[in-house]
Amino acid sequence: MVVTGCYAQTNPSAVAAIPGVDVVLGTRDRHELPALLADLRKRVRPLVRVGDVFDERPRPVVPLREFAPGYTRAFVKVQDGCQHRCSFCIVPFARGASRSQPLPIVVEQVQSLVAAGYGEIVLTGVDLGHYGGDLAPRLSLAALVRRLLEIPGLRRLRLSSILPAYFTPELIETIAAEPRVCRHLHVPLQSGADRVLRAMRRPYNARLYRELIERLGATLPDLGLGTDVITGFPGEGAEDFAATEALLEALPFTYLHVFSYSDRRGTEAARLPASRVPPAEVRRRTARLRRLGAARSLAFRRAQMGRALEVLVLEQGEAGTLVGLTDNYLEVAFAGPDALRRAFTRVRITGLDGERLQGDRIDDAAEG
Numbered sequence: 001m002v003v004t005g006c007y008a009q010t011n012p013s014a015v016a017a018i019p020g021v022d023v024v025l026g027t028r029d030r031h032e033l034p035a036l037l038a039d040l041r042k043r044v045r046p047l048v049r050v051g052d053v054f055d056e057r058p059r060p061v062v063p064l065r066e067f068a069p070g071y072t073r074a075f076v077k078v079q080d081g082c083q084h085r086c087s088f089c090i091v092p093f094a095r096g097a098s099r100s101q102p103l104p105i106v107v108e109q110v111q112s113l114v115a116a117g118y119g120e121i122v123l124t125g126v127d128l129g130h131y132g133g134d135l136a137p138r139l140s141l142a143a144l145v146r147r148l149l150e151i152p153g154l155r156r157l158r159l160s161s162i163l164p165a166y167f168t169p170e171l172i173e174t175i176a177a178e179p180r181v182c183r184h185l186h187v188p189l190q191s192g193a194d195r196v197l198r199a200m201r202r203p204y205n206a207r208l209y210r211e212l213i214e215r216l217g218a219t220l221p222d223l224g225l226g227t228d229v230i231t232g233f234p235g236e237g238a239e240d241f242a243a244t245e246a247l248l249e250a251l252p253f254t255y256l257h258v259f260s261y262s263d264r265r266g267t268e269a270a271r272l273p274a275s276r277v278p279p280a281e282v283r284r285r286t287a288r289l290r291r292l293g294a295a296r297s298l299a300f301r302r303a304q305m306g307r308a309l310e311v312l313v314l315e316q317g318e319a320g321t322l323v324g325l326t327d328n329y330l331e332v333a334f335a336g337p338d339a340l341r342r343a344f345t346r347v348r349i350t351g352l353d354g355e356r357l358q359g360d361r362i363d364d365a366a367e368g
């Protein structure tokens with residue numbers, strides 16, 4: 001059993017003490033896994049290999065060529081680490097400073113994944129919006145997106161979570177000008193109260209956030225728009241929560257990820273003297289926002305009725321029933337031949353079954 005990730009990096013001895021763990025691997029050492037596994041039987045276990053994440057030496061690039069069976073979309077991590085120091089977050093201590101994959105490496109990787117038949121490329125990173133800020137010469141996420149869109153055969157490019165401050169006019173224009181960039185954005189908010197945002201050390205205030213989201217909503221029709229919110233941050237008063245709720249209600253989100261705050265060992269927030277919100281009240285706030293998120297998600301899915309949408313057919317689903325993903329991040333179930341899996345097709349939305357839309361295929365042949 002191999003354990004890696006933020007927890008393994010920040011508390012390796014606790015992980016090594018778990019019975020059955022063979023290898024504890026730090027986040028900057030993961031490329032060593034094949035070599036470690038090759039002669040693991042000869043070594044004393046648990047083997048702990050956890051380096052310093054703030055070590056500036058370049059890390060080897062391990063290009064991805066394919067994903068495990070069942071993946072239709074390819075996730076390409078173009079950036080790791082984070083420039084920020086949000087007071088509730090352990091990630092900077094687990095991942096180190098922001099580092100970007102050089103452009104030629106990302107381009108080569110995306111080219112090979114497109115050639116291998118992945119219809120959608122998802123760009124990921126811990127601080128994705130910072131992409132290129134550490135490269136020489138400096139680059140921007142917008143420049144990366146434009147370069148990737150030149151790759152022949154690329155049908156869809158999806159961006160994962162991006163902090164508000166990184167939405168430059170250039171990035172918004174790049175997204176708006178190119179239908180192959182998915183109409184799906186995730187812009188973490190965490191709190192709608194400036195007092196709490198300051199205590200969280202988030203690099204924006206509620207007014208800037210509101211203006212950005214209004215602009216995105218106005219610029220990108222049918223946008224699937226999500227955010228992350230934390231309830232019960234230390235010192236979050238009733239009026240702070242009310243400000244968060246009011247902001248979420250005012251903006252065109254189509255889904256919400258709501259998290260209840262808990263102290264994370266080693267973070268600044270865990271040491272804050274501010275009083276803790278009682279657990280029952282945290283649960284109440286979380287439940288309120290989750291209800292709002294569920295209502296928004298339902299309204300967004302209902303708004304798709306009767307529309308003809310292009311979907312990428314996923315691997316999953318039983319024989320005869322296909323599941324497709326729209327560019328604005330909705331799943332659609334419809335009847336069709338297995339041969340369509342991993343291809344694009346068009347579907348007319350006819351109904352809603354739980355989380356999924358239902359539809360009828362309107363193409364005769366799968367598009368390439």
Ligand code: SF4
Pocket residue numbers: 082083084085086089090091092126127163
């Ligand atoms: S919450 Fe996000 S932006 Fe803030 S420190 Fe953690 S990874 Fe960085």
